[in-house]
Amino acid sequence: MSTATVHDPAADLGPLVDFDGADKVYNSGFRALAPIDLRLPRSEITALVGPSGCGKSTLLRMAAGLTAPTSGTMNRRTDRMSYVFQDPTLLAWRSIRANVELVARLQGVPRAERRERAQKAIDLVGLQGFEKSYPRELSGGMKMRASLARSLTSDPELLLMDEPFAALDEFNREKMGAELLHLWRTRQVTVMFVTHSIPEAVRLGHQVAVMGTGPGRVIEVFRSPSPPTTDPAAPRDDAALRELRTEISTMLGGAGI
Numbered sequence: 001m002s003t004a005t006v007h008d009p010a011a012d013l014g015p016l017v018d019f020d021g022a023d024k025v026y027n028s029g030f031r032a033l034a035p036i037d038l039r040l041p042r043s044e045i046t047a048l049v050g051p052s053g054c055g056k057s058t059l060l061r062m063a064a065g066l067t068a069p070t071s072g073t074m075n076r077r078t079d080r081m082s083y084v085f086q087d088p089t090l091l092a093w094r095s096i097r098a099n100v101e102l103v104a105r106l107q108g109v110p111r112a113e114r115r116e117r118a119q120k121a122i123d124l125v126g127l128q129g130f131e132k133s134y135p136r137e138l139s140g141g142m143k144m145r146a147s148l149a150r151s152l153t154s155d156p157e158l159l160l161m162d163e164p165f166a167a168l169d170e171f172n173r174e175k176m177g178a179e180l181l182h183l184w185r186t187r188q189v190t191v192m193f194v195t196h197s198i199p200e201a202v203r204l205g206h207q208v209a210v211m212g213t214g215p216g217r218v219i220e221v222f223r224s225p226s227p228p229t230t231d232p233a234a235p236r237d238d239a240a241l242r243e244l245r246t247e248i249s250t251m252l253g254g255a256g257i
């Protein structure tokens with residue numbers, strides 16, 4: 001048996017984002033985050049899970065540069081990032097193609113190129129055939145796909161997602177999770193996503209940061225015992241993942257977060 005270590009060039013570059021003692025006290029004086037130490041490894045999915053108000057969105061916004069740490073630092077080694085909100089926020093009067101092209105258009109990408117990028121993104125999220133439809137003609141899950149496609153046209157290296165699938169029913173939620181993995185397999189994008197769902201965090205994350213309150217903090221970061229791989233046939237629900245789900249659920253005082 002070979003003992004050679006597989007060389008991973010991404011590892012040489014260090015994490016794409018790291019928080020080093022980054023805390024947050026809002027102007028109101030409210031302490032939303034105790035000092036956070038967290039690394040987002042390149043080309044991996046990091047799930048943030050924890051109870052309401054523990055500062056998940058604050059941490060995500062910090063990664064985006066939308067809010068600065070009060071002390072400590074956040075280092076992000078890319079400017080190519082996209083933020084995906086829970087609400088798909090599509091423009092009702094524009095076609096799906098025009099909506100998907102919007103970010104690239106605002107960035108001044110020439111027409112032919114943004115059309116090409118939009119088509120690739122539409123194909124990637126499985127919306128081909130709906131380019132000329134309007135948002136009202138699409139289901140909730142399809143609108144979320146369009147929102148995801150729009151975020152991809154800027155060719156992000158980092159995807160920041162704030163409860164992206166929370167508004168969807170269970171069936172569409174699972175499908176979108178599978179889409180996210182497909183996207184990761186295709187583009188090897190680095191993802192930080194916030195969820196209230198422990199099963200979702202465990203199914204999708206290469207690592208899961210479990211957060212707690214009083215003030216908001218990262219209690220523990222679990223490396224997935226069975227992380228997503230480039231093999232789409234690899235199971236996303238094995239004994240090791242079930243064990244991790246139970247451990248996180250117990251840590252957070254039951255599954256009802």
Ligand SMILES: Nc1ncnc2c1ncn2[C@@H]1O[C@H](COP(=O)(O)OP(=O)(O)OP(=O)(O)O)[C@@H](O)[C@H]1O
Nearest residue numbers: 026027028030032051052053054055056057058059
């Ligand atoms: N701009 C602000 N000014 C003052 N307090 C804020 C501000 N934004 C958020 N907070 C408070 O900081 C805490 C953390 O909020 P945050 O939205 O980050 O939590 P969360 O874990 O994402 O919550 P949820 O899961 O309910 O979305 C909350 O108590 C919230 O009320």
